Amino acid sequence: MVSRRAHVLAILAAFVLDLAVTGGLFAIGNIEKKDPHATKYESETSDTFSCCLIRLVVFPLMSLLALVVHRRTASPQSRPCTATSASDLRVPLAELPISSTSTGSARSNSSGSSGSSSSEKTVFEMNLDHALLMKRADRRKEVVMMMLFAISTGMSFYNGIKCIVFHYDANYLVLQGTLQAITMIMINVEYFMLKNVLNKFTEDQGELIPHMHMHPLFFQTELKCHRCAVCGDSMKRPHYVAHICRSCNFGLCPRCYKQKDKTSAKGFGAWSVRRAGEQITTWTYFKRIVLIALDFWPTLVAALACLVIVQLLQILTPNVQGSIFDGIIAFLQHPESGRGHFETAMLTYVVVNVLQGCFSGLKALAQELVQRRMACSVRLQLFASVIRMDIAFFDTMHTGQLTSRLTNDAGEMTQPLNTLMNDLLANVLLLVGGMLMAFRTSWKLSILSLTIVPPITYSYRAYAHWARKVRLSIQCAMGEANSTATDAISNIRTVRGFSTEEFESGNFSDSINTSLGHGVRNAYVGASMTAFTTYLNLGTAVLILWYGGQQVCDGNGQMSIGSLITFQLYWNMMNNAFISLGNVFNDLIRSSSAAERVFSLIDARPDVNPDEGEVVTRESVKGHLQLKGIQFWYRSRPDSLVLKGIDLDLHPGTSTALVGKSGGGKSTLVNLLMRFYEPTAGDILLDGRNTKTLSSKGVRQCCGFVAQDTQLFSCSVEENLAYGLGRDYTKEELIHACKAANVHEFILDMEEGYDTRVGEKGIMLSGGQKQRLAIARCFLRRPRMLFLDEATSALDAENEAMVQAALEKLISELRSTVVLIAHRLSTVINATQICVVHKGAIMEHGTHEELLKTGGVYSQLVSRQLSRDASAVMDAKGKQCEIDGLIEEMETTGGLHLEQ
């Protein structure tokens, strides 16, 4: 990082150089006093001198003024917030998630932070006030700097015009011309440096919270449709506040920001996916995209070679065209000798065009090939990275956002190659080549024309900076719209059931309209930019034709008609190249926003790398699991300790049932055993080895798992059964597993048997059928460790008994270690040990008989079931099991007649 002092010293050096150049021009003017044109020299040089002095005084003073204006506006003491700004903002603050509870219970409920103090509200208000003041201060600073920019542009134009009317001495022509050109450069360099140093002195430092994110975070309002990178929640109305990183795509909602002082927020580091100290800019993404393209370097080199040839031919064309016109004029003046000149020029023109067509085709082909391969490579990398992420990552990431990154963003971010070659490289070549040729044709006209370059450059830079933010907002809004649509469509039955179609449409249109709003603003500003640059170009064209035409009319041989036409063509070429370069910025910026999202995912690394650690296989594992002092909290809820020191010993060939109230932590425990998450404290040992040292992929390959919400893929029954098996299987094996899970008959009843497609997420099957398929999938796997999370909850008593029997067989045959979570006592009664999990701890454990004897929670549960005390059941699911029991009993006693 360059220090402020270095910036100031650089500006002083620039001023000294400017003064020296002006001194040089002035001195040459004085040497030539004896010349008949001495007065003219003196007046021109003294004029240059006064302009320089104005620059040395006015430029720093204006910058100082901008600094003072910024400081005074940004200081809360000197400018308290007015009624129409910050105080207005304060009023609805009570509705914000982090507002104090003192304002009412409804608010405290919505905030979910009943412990918030009123001082927190003040800090939040202060942040809002500060953000508002900084915004206003920046705007005022920009107004002063715009005035300075207008002055520097005026000076630049003045100097350009002076260059062409200046009476050069033949002896010092090169020196004087060079000094004039340097003066023009210095005017722009000084403005640029002053602006930079001013930004350095006025920039907001942000807040660095290293354990959360490696770049400083800035409090910002109006971030509608942006999502918190940690909890995945959208920023809330009315101010849509977030603490965002200006370097990468990271934003914290106020609620997650409140966790910043807690040590438990350590896990948030997974989101800071950049290497330490790396500053992410458009340029960074640009470099990375180039690096991806380099993977296909032979085709790329061919495309580049063709491009260079095409551009060189294009640069040659105006020269040949000028020669044709000069040839025509020579032919008119001297028909004998002029004809040859004309014919040679025409022949050259034809050859150049034929070659240009041929190489353009080759370039297009090579480029298309590289681009398609690149898109493929990015999508593969992105998916590979996403699919390897921790489950915790998916807890905080919305499916809609992820798919949007895979499809839209991944496609858009590969566009830069096109932009890079067709626009950037091609136009840079045209610009440089055109400039050299233009200087060769008329250096004075060239300097005059170049005066418009700085205003266009600065305008594009400012626009590009602004447009980047707008593009990001548009993408966020589109991502939000995607998420809403995905949510609504995948939960369409719930949406229809609750008649929330209008609510969902409202949410969708909210995001779409936000994106439209940003797009419309972008269109207006973009159009103004186009109009501005068009007028600048038009002015320059008028100047060229006016001054060039005069030189041709003077007839002193300084310029021929052909040269004027050639210059005009070169100028048009440079101009078009320059305008296209502006579009390059826009395209690169658009792609860089997409790249920002894609690379942030490609760079993300899981906390646990599935391939790291000692490899274990089904054959080498016995399945003895030991849990020692396991503690755990979810990263997205670091405040609540879900497991509070669990100790358990699970022997091979045994089954352990986890029972207890909903939310007690049973599924979480199974998730840890499956290594979906790593324990926050304590160790899990597999056959005496800490699982942290084992490859999580290997461990999972020894496991079978049936989740609460049975997950099937949109493919055939057989493909679902063999999913992730990793070995060959026989039809007999498959049928045996299905028979054990009592699913074989039902599969055969379907039209296409094992080839029947089950639909998206198994939509064509009933809950019980899906569960039985998932159990059969586990049986086919013959796992060392089997985890069943309410895997039989949707089965009737008969089916459940059959599955139980199959489980018994699995345990005795394979000596598998089985952990099952169930709410029905009938499911757990035969387990080797039963653990009652309550509020993250194991309250009691033992066999059914042992637990009945202790007279604890378990025995109370059993006795309440037996006494059919419906009001004393443990939970909603407890009620369900009583009803099941009642139904069974009534069926056997003949008291219940079910309609067929």
Ligand SMILES: Nc1ncnc2c1ncn2[C@@H]1O[C@H](COP(=O)(O)OP(=O)(O)OP(=O)(O)O)[C@@H](O)[C@H]1O
């Ligand atoms: N992905 C998650 N992120 C944050 N908190 C979670 C997550 N999953 C579960 N929790 C919380 O952890 C606690 C324990 O949940 P868990 O699913 O382990 O309970 P359970 O005993 O299995 O409940 P049930 O019997 O209803 O399935 C609950 O308070 C729950 O809200």
